Amino acid sequence: MLKYALLGFLNYQTASGYDLKQLMDVSTSNFWHAKQSQIYTTLKALEKDALVVSHIEPQESRPNRRVYEITTAGQEDLKNWTAQPITEIESRKEKLLLKLFFSAQLEPEIILTELRLQKNLHQAQLEKYQTITKEVIKQFASSLDMQEDAKLWETTRRFGELYTEMYIRWLDETIENLEG
């Protein structure tokens, strides 16, 4: 799957593994993320499959950059993938809920402290979606002149916003429930 995230970005412009990590962190991290090391190994695999090609870009006073470019085969693979519909619901994993499910023997105060901490974290996250992420999308959209693309990016930002609002609401409900 990470494969397609990388092809997707490279379909806009060439980039190094380092660049791709930065791009993901400010754009898709809301619904797709990866460690730097995994990005490097996946890029290598993509080059082996001839979906991308790379060349070294020498730099003074900085380590050399290995810059990747998508190939025609890569573009086709990407397009095939986007055109293929998903016919199932994605299943989630939420460590916090798992813990909560099995926490009946715990002191209620311990649970409540954890939920309150989560609320703080999610409130900070929500602000990020509403300010930084929104700004980043605007910047990209205007600088590259891609209003149409930005429309889709905005829908994914909106998901993050709605999700986090929902999460906070659930935390509020749950906290109230356990306090009473």
Added chain:
Amino acid sequence: MLKYALLGFLNYQTASGYDLKQLMDVSTSNFWHAKQSQIYTTLKALEKDALVVSHIEPQESRPNRRVYEITTAGQEDLKNWTAQPITEIESRKEKLLLKLFFSAQLEPEIILTELRLQKNLHQAQLEKYQTITKEVIKQFASSLDMQEDAKLWETTRRFGELYTEMYIRWLDETIENLEG
């Protein structure tokens, strides 16, 4: 992580790998799931670490069952884990959003068809949370006399409900946005 899901269930009652899969499917699948094969291999690892013990239960006209029981060490490990607070936000992966993010070159109708299909799937899921899942929790709670535990289980069911409602709302917004 699956480790703790299994210990959590075994802390209530002994069970086979098959039983545990059934239990997860009707209770935690909303926020934690696993394949049958992974459950078997994880149980084996847990027994090696002496967190569970197993014995064979012979059956007539059915394959024998290997039934697992949690040990004192297992109970301690589980309790330690539940008491340990999570200090970060869980990061999600949503294939659909990833695809959407990179779908600007696609015909809008292809995207819309996919989103409408997702809406159907999520509506069915929502009903499930509101009927079957709710009923299952009630049944467990009364049959085992654990109103306190059921309170927590109910909060995780509620999360599934709120999440799915949010998802449908986002789909509606996004569909409208792309239609216009």
Added chain:
DNA sequence: GAATACATGTAAAATGTTACATGATTTT
């Protein structure tokens, strides 16, 4: 007669995380 439920597992492949290794430049 076919599909599902019951019941267990192994092996291989894919995916993802953590730790290690290096080293200059810039910011705090």
Added chain:
DNA sequence: AAAATCATGTAACATTTTACATGTATTC
């Protein structure tokens, strides 16, 4: 003086998925 940024990668480990393998009993 310490921490963060720039920049790349490998190795080991852990987790998860998919495929394989087997066979009876019950339900549709």
